[in-house]
Amino acid sequence: MSRSFWTVVGVIVAIVVAWFLVDALFSLMWMLAKLAVVAVVAVVVYLALRSALSGSREE
Template identity: 70%
Template sequence: MSRTIWTVLGVIAAVVIAWFLVDLVFSVLWFVVKLAIVAVVAVVVFLWLRSLVARRDGRRAVER
C-alpha cells in the first residue's frame, strides 16, 4: 500500500513540475516570437522614416 501512495504522489508531482516547465517554455518562446516581430516592424519603420527624410533633403537641395 505504501508503494502505491508514493507512486501516486510521484505522478502528481511529475505532472505539476511538467505543467510549470511547459508554461515556462511557451512563455519564453512567445517572448522570442514577439521580439522577432518587433524587430521586423522596427526595421520597416526605420526604412520608411529614412525614405521620408531622404525625400525632404532631396526637395531642399532642388529648392536652393
C-alpha cells in the same frame, strides 16, 4: 500500500513540474516571437523614416 501511495505522489509531482516547465517554455517562445515581430516592424519603420527624410532633403 505505501509503494502505490508514493507512486501516485510521484505522478502528481511529475505532472505539476511538467505543467510549470511547459508554461515557462511557452512563455519564452511567445516572448521570442514577439521580439522577432518587434524587430521586423522596427526595421520597416526605420527604412520608411529614412526614405521619407532622404526624399525631403533632395535639393
